[in-house]
């Protein structure tokens with residue numbers, strides 16, 4: 001089983017390479033996809049309503065399920081969030097923090113869209 | 124830094140630690156707990172829930188990392204065997220000593236086991252710990268009959284548990300009545316007949332003289348010469364404080380045991396405190412959790428030199444829970460106060476008995492008993508505890524006013540100091556303040572932030588009433604709005620969407636909502652849009668719950684289940700073979716469901732479309748098991764084969780299932796059709812059920828299995844098939860239009876003003892004049908039916924969704940299965956904590 005420790009939040013400054021994933025228009029509006037980035041499973045979210053992109057680990061820390069990309073996104077006040085489809089634990093898409101419980105935070109990664117392609121940054 | 128050792132890690136011990144840590148941090152007091160049991164503190168009050176859930180996790184007072192977070196050392200499985208008060212040390216059963224500055228004894232109590240010949244035999248149990256329950260559960264598997272010794276609060280709870288373990292259960296009580304400390308004879312009689320109607324036999328006036336059998340018990344013998352043929356005995360005859368440590372430490376005991384304590388919970392050694400069921404205050408042992416919590420708080424305050432109230436005793440009012448019969452007893456229930464005047468009311472027909480005792484000057488309520496209907500419990504308890512004035516005709520308190528003028532005692536008349544939740548010590552004032560200062564508009568929020576109603580739950584109705592009354596007073600009406608993004612109820616949104624012709628979630632959010640939505644409003648609106656337009660659910664994929672998004676139920680480990688429709692449970696051999704072939708090919712676990720169809724589990728996301736293509740080619744359709752929609756219409760074999768059958772229940776069930784399949788509703792819907800009164804299809808446990816009669820069918824609605832079973836109620840009798848379908852159309856549509864999200868029909872009916880009679884007026888008599896409209900709306904939904912899977916597999920763009928990775932065809936490498944009884948099962952949950 002994938003260790004949770006495989007996933008570490010990466011800040012824009014720490015990015016050593018940008019990995020091209022998929023054309024932006026393949027992402028559902030206001031929803032996410034799971035992409036394989038080397039050995040990692042990263043959930044990328046196309047938050048159309050806010051005109052923002054987010055990326056997090058796909059692994060939900062609650063019961064270690066590879067699932068977050070299939071979760072619904074939304075907001076809690078102004079905080080963009082994703083809800084795990086299993087037990088509706090919600091995590092901030094910005095900081096990765098668990099908003100409705102005390103699960104450990106999820107790792108977040110920088111995303112950018114260039115030339116119609118979505119890139120995710122890893123350390 | 125001072126070192127506090129707590130002996131025992133039960134509910135009160137936990138409360139003590141919690142209170143201590145809110146007063147003082149880990150830099151001033153080091154805390155070490157020694158607990159004999161292997162689990163961290165768990166909720167003993169709700170112990171009986173372990174019979175249904177068997178999950179220790181759910182009972183824990185705090186997650187296991189709480190102690191670490193609070194910097195508290197918890198040593199479980201460690202018994203303290205003696206105390207040396209001079210050295211200030213304790214000795215563990217392993218021979219280790221540990222030093223304290225303050226010692227808190229929270230050792231609780233043990234069940235009292237009367238000296239009866241043979242009680243040591245196998246098959247005799249007590250009822251106190253998780254370990255006891257594990258043993259009872261496993262012993263019960265191989266036997267048919269079990270008895271409980273003791274007809275008190277706990278004994279009755281234990282008897283219900285035995286019943287739930289499918290045992291033939293008896294309760295044996297020495298006294299001439301049940302709950303002798305809380306009820307009088309009339310109350311006991313009413314309770315007895317109510318409990319007997321649940322299927323539990325009650326034997327009063329029985330002095331048990333012997334447990335028969337060799338080394339395994341095989342029955343009971345009584346002093347009057349009679350016998351009882353039973354295979355198990357659960358003893359529930361009261362408690363004895365665990366004060367074994369008193370001798371070694373030279374601590375004084377109360378007259379009936381327990382560590383003798385003063386009003387600060389100190390024993391005669393000022394550095395040693397005792398709390399909970401282990402403490403004896405004025406020779407009294409309090410066998411309830413609320414007084415224990417009180418003690419915990421006072422002791423924590425005293426140790427840390429905080430000003431605090433003192434312990435002055437506690438109220439022993441109680442409500443029986445969990446057993447399906449309502450009983451409450453409060454204050455001076457038996458009228459022991461000199462000169463008190465009893466007023467009672469008895470209704471044998473409905474199984475209700477109420478009694479109140481008023482003071483000789485007729486000004487105050489002293490206490491009372493409620494059996495069969497405890498709706499007034501909270502208010503009466505408050506009137507007693509706060510010495511509130513009672514109405515000139517005190518009988519109004521239990522009978523209600525007859526003749527117009529109100530009796531004056533409403534929730535709003537309660538003084539602010541009235542304690543509402545005794546477990547968490549929350550007063551009315553605390554609740555009102557929280558509502559006002561934090562602008563609370565949600566009951567759940569109120570419970571979370573004040574803790575009220577989170578303990579034994581007895582005060583929940585009152586907390587709800589105060590909440591509604593307070594909001595009303597502040598000029599707010601209590602509307603169940605969807606979530607922070609929509610200030611509308613589900614019913615209001617239903618009308619808005621329909622009238623304004625709104626077709627997408629985004630349109631609705633832009634025009635009537637705010638923010639970006641969330642996991643509450645998205646699926647609720649998705650369901651509304653589907654119920655109103657019956658449009659393809661796959662179109663707006665990201666507002667659907669994952670089950671709807673992938674047209675399959677997600678299971679542990681992220682695999683999905685596949686459930687094709689088998690209308691009425693009728694299936695051809697060819698189709699059975701097709702299911703078998705598909706299941707074998709894709710390595711699926713197969714199981715026959717309660718709804719008469721076949722579930723296939725363990726499908727990988729990438730395989731779902733392939734699986735469904737094969738099933739559709741074999742003539743199957745989506746079973747909508749993933750949706751809040753019609754599941755199955757269960758049928759018995761009916762008049763075609765059954766010698767009792769009156770009508771062809773199978774054909775009718777298939778017709779009904781095909782009629783309503785695919786329709787989205789506030790929650791799932793289940794139906795049933797039985798061919799005669801023997802009811803083999805269990806139609807009365809369904810959202811709608813039809814039972815054949817000589818003249819036609821009886822139509823029942825709003826039944827429910829599951830966690831809160833409820834029998835369906837008769838909507839119309841002896842009607843023909845066409846009429847039944849007309850009523851069903853109206854009933855289902857009315858439910859779809861007016862229910863709150865995720866309310867099953869039973870819950871919806873319980874909230875409907877006027878109940879089943881009102882529903883009958885609307886559906887059968889068409890009192891609102893909307894009958895035809897409801898039928899038309901239903902017709903439109905039926906006409907728009909489509910098999911969602913058929914559409915999905917023919918839409919290439921949609922097919923892309925069924926891949927674990929968007930940029931690779933690989934299966935999820937982390938997905939794991941193991942095997943069980945020749946098939947596969949998902950690997951267990953793994954949990955990670957901070």
Ligand SMILES: Cc1cc2nc3c(=O)[nH]c(=O)nc-3n(C[C@H](O)[C@H](O)[C@H](O)COP(=O)(O)OP(=O)(O)OC[C@H]3O[C@@H](n4cnc5c(N)ncnc54)[C@H](O)[C@@H]3O)c2cc1C
Pocket residue numbers: 130131132133134135136157158159160167168169170171201202203204229230231232250251252277280365368398399400401409410411412413415444579
């Ligand atoms: C089935 C059931 C239902 C109940 N329902 C209700 C209800 O509805 N309402 C209500 O108010 N109350 C109810 N009660 C009573 C309530 O659970 C108790 O009042 C409460 O748990 C007492 O808490 P405590 O911490 O004093 O004792 P406990 O919860 O018994 O904890 C004491 C702990 O100390 C340990 N211990 C004892 N001696 C030592 C030692 N020497 N060294 C180390 N550890 C030791 C014990 O193993 C135990 O784990 C119920 C009890 C039961 C069993």
Ligand code: SF4
Pocket residue numbers: 759760761762765766767768769772797798799800801802803804
């Ligand atoms: S309900 Fe009646 S008709 Fe149907 S199988 Fe049972 S006995 Fe036969």
Ligand code: FES
Pocket residue numbers: 060061062063064065084085086087088089
């Ligand atoms: S696995 Fe994500 S919330 Fe439980």
